[in-house]
Amino acid sequence: MTAPTEEVPVPASVERLAAGGRVTPVWVNERGGVTFRVDDCDNDGDDDGARYVKWNPASTGLSLAGEAVRLRWAARWTPVPRVLDHRRDDDGAELLVTAALDGLSAVDPRWLREPATAARSLGEGLRALHDALPVAGCPFDWGIDERLTHLDPEADTDVRAALADRPDVDHLVVCHADACAPNTLLDADGRWTAHVDLGRLGVADPWADLAVCAMSTGWNYGPGYEHLVYEGYGVEPDAARIAYYQLLWDNT
Ligand SMILES: Nc1ncnc2c1ncn2[C@@H]1O[C@H](COP(=O)(O)OP(=O)(O)OP(=O)(O)O)[C@@H](O)[C@H]1O
Ligand SMILES: [Mg+2]
Structure with missing residues (x-):
């Protein structure tokens, strides 16, 4: 659980989601999951706002589904990331996309x-x-x-x-x-x-x-x-x- 110290490969699914936007790895967890920040997501001139993408490889045996449900529940009462997307990629990795919060x-x-x-x-x-x-x-x-x-x-x-x-x-x-x-x-x-x-x-x-x-x-x-x-x-x-x-x- 730390900020990345070495170069972190960007999975193809995250590159696709970024659609040409800038992808910056910001966090690597103990289980091999990585959080990326994505700026200027699709370069179409619209401001989609920055996003965070939690990428969770199938090898962790854990799911981000429970987190997506809890974020949606908690967001009614307190500031937490707003869930934009949660999906599983072809290779079994999960992606949880949230709107970037300030701070x-x-x-x-x-x-x-x-x-x-x-x-x-x-x-x-x-x-x-x-x-x-x-x-x-x-x-x-x-x-x-x-x-x-x-x-x-x-x-x-x-x-x-x-x-x-x-x-x-x-x-x-x-x-x-x-x-x-x-x-x-x-x-x-x-x-x-x-x-x-x-x-x-x-x-x-x-x-x-x-x-x-x-x-x-x-x-x-x-x-x-x-x-x-x-x-x-x-x-x-x-x-x-x-x-x-x-x-x-x-x-x-
Ligand atoms: N929506 C968001 N807005 C701003 N920062 C975010 C957002 N989502 C994640 N982050 C940043 O990314 C980091 C990693 O996210 P998160 O803690 O959810 O990942 P994790 O891999 O589950 O962490 P851990 O190592 O604690 O298990 C956070 O500490 C935070 O700094
Ligand atoms: Mg964390």
Whole structure:
């Protein structure tokens, strides 16, 4: 999960979709999926606006269908990418095309230089997302039972025992479910503008998101920024729930 460091080949299906527009790889994920930005899509003189294309090769065994459904659902209440197209190509790869949102990812070099501002905004953005999305009527689940069905088969006995010792649910919200720093966009002043990457969005304890959001500041900014996520969110850290949900994240 990083900005591409080497040249990334552009799949034929993405070239076709760009129809002569400029294609820039912006993100390569752990599973071999690539996100491209496409500008001036068809050169016909109309301004189609910039788009992002998530390209997911068949080899990942995962689908972007669930993400398309969740984006369409969440867009009614909070800023997320607007789905323009979702299709499977001849070679089995999937393409999810969304309209470009303004803002830079919170791990853009701009924000790596100013991590305190970004970390607080991650917390503020997460709080706004949780406040905006309605639990009642949300058709998606990201609760512990559902997540434990994806438990790493190599998880050892101690981990299994710790994960069996579940904290009570503090309360329920609709969680982002991949609340890592790269999935929040920030404006030029560092305020959050939107969330992306909602493929697992679902109802859960807010600590499931908070724990991961805070942990991701360690991966992206280094130590010393986690408390700013909690401050931005407006909550006192809950050590037991944070530990549980970080362990769950690491093992599912
Ligand atoms: N519609 C959009 N507008 C602006 N930026 C976008 C949009 N869609 C994706 N991006 C950018 O592309 C990056 C990759 O997208 P996304 O996080 O959905 O891909 P991913 O491969 O699922 O990520 P991960 O590695 O976290 O699994 C985002 O972090 C964001 O910076
Ligand atoms: Mg992402």
